[in-house]
Amino acid sequence: xxxxxxxxxxxxxxxxxxxxxxxxxxxxxxxxxxxxxxxxxxxxxxxxxxxxxxxxxxxxxxxxxxxxxxxxxxxxxxxxxxxxxxxxxxxxxxxxxxxxxxxxxxxxxxxxxxxxxxxxxxxxxxxxxxxxxxxxxxxxxxxxxxxxxxxxxxxxxxxxxxxxxxxxxxxxxxxxxxxxxxxxxxxxxxxxxxxxxxxxxxxxxxxxxxxxxxxxxxxxxxxxxxxxxxxxxxxxxxxxxxxxxxxxxxxx
Numbered sequence: 161x162x163x164x165x166x167x168x169x170x171x172x173x174x175x176x177x178x179x180x181x182x183x184x185x186x187x188x189x190x191x192x193x194x195x196x197x198x199x200x201x202x203x204x205x206x207x208x209x210x211x212x213x214x215x216x217x218x219x220x221x222x223x224x225x226x227x228x229x230x231x232x233x234x235x236x237x238x239x240x241x242x243x244x245x246x247x248x249x250x251x252x253x254x255x256x257x258x259x260x261x262x263x264x265x266x267x268x269x270x271x272x273x274x275x276x277x278x279x280x281x282x283x284x285x286x287x288x289x290x291x292x293x294x295x296x297x298x299x300x301x302x303x304x305x306x307x308x309x310x311x312x313x314x315x316x317x318x319x320x321x322x323x324x325x326x327x328x329x330x331x332x333x334x335x336x337x338x339x340x341x342x343x344x345x346x347x348x349x350x351x352x353x354x355x356x357x358x359x360x361x362x363x364x365x366x367x368x369x370x371x372x373x374x375x376x377x378x379x380x381x382x383x384x385x386x387x388x389x390x391x392x393x394x395x396x397x398x399x400x401x402x403x404x405x406x407x408x409x410x411x412x
Contacts, residue, residue, distance in 0.1 A: 198273060224269065230261060248300065251297070311353070318393060341381075342378075372389050
């Protein structure tokens with residue numbers, strides 16, 4: 161049986177099929193080298209990338225699904241520090257202590273473990289591929305800064321509103337711009353936002369009661385009032401106070 165051609169092997173992978181992602185920037189020779197020396201992996205919820213495997217394959221590309229960077233405290237508490245989705249490249253080279261966190265799948269996930277040597281060669285000579293990687297790493301850094309600010313300063317409803325916009329900005333496949341996919345379970349969302357699962361559910365219901373969102377299913381939202389949701393995400397407490405006063409006047 162002959163070797164599968166990279167274009168045939170990679171044609172259903174988002175990293176190659178999506179013109180904005182990394183592998184779509186490679187010429188035929190680069191794609192051959194990367195495909196032949198990299199490894200694909202399908203994971204189910206709860207599977208993790210072990211530290212020994214990361215030592216040999218420290219560059220991970222997400223084709224499909226959501227990976228989380230999780231930290232486990234000594235008393236057993238878990239926190240999700242970051243979420244990685246379709247198209248993200250996770251570069252864990254030169255990290256002195258990988259035991260600070262573990263990469264764990266939050267559902268069905270398909271990843272490609274990229275050859276560090278070929279990846280470096282491509283980055284050195286392909287400016288289009290280099291641009292995609294730098295943009296992706298920049299976006300990861302900005303998301304981490306935004307998330308840190310959300311966790312430190314925002315209230316529960318504000319955190320959830322911010323996360324809805326994060327999902328909206330990162331999603332693909334929905335033609336209706338008012339539809340947003342929530343790609344993680346609410347228990348995982350609670351860990352990511354530093355909230356209890358009951359609080360997450362209560363915040364979703366609160367946004368529905370305000371006619372800001374509609375929830376056709378647990379993982380799909382329809383945005384009914386984007387400007388109002390944006391004001392909540394930005395911490396506009398005056399708007400919430402004003403809305404409560406109006407409700408009191410209506411009741412009176």
